[in-house]
Amino acid sequence: MISVRQMKAARALVAWSQGDLATASGVSEPTIARLESEDGPLGGRLETGEKLIAALETAGVEFIVENGGGPGVRLRKLPLPDQTQKNRQKS
Known part of the structure; x- marks a missing residue:
């Protein structure tokens, strides 16, 4: 599981508010605020953490x-534009 600091840093990397993460994950904004109010490992239910992580990874x-x-945390390396074009032509 991730830490609260990792989740906050991840939100900052993609410029998301707690509301944005709530929309993307299906977890309520008050729940996200409660989880982020403490330091340490991300608390809450396992399914909640999985939804939050999945939304941030998708971003x-x-x-x-x-x-x-x-x-x-870091942003995933994006493929170079010419590689993206080649991958589309193969499909």
Whole structure:
């Protein structure tokens, strides 16, 4: 599971408010506010965390697990425009 700090950082990377995350995940905004009000591991029900993570990953966020440098988040690398065009032509 991710930490509250990772979730806040992920929202910042994609420029989402709590309301935006609520809309994308199907989790209520008050629930997101409650979860983000404490520090540490993301609390709440497992299904709630899974919905939040899925919405942020769909928006392009990658969650980085503890690997000696600490947990974090980053934006997924987008394919180069010419690679995207080649992939579309193959379909």
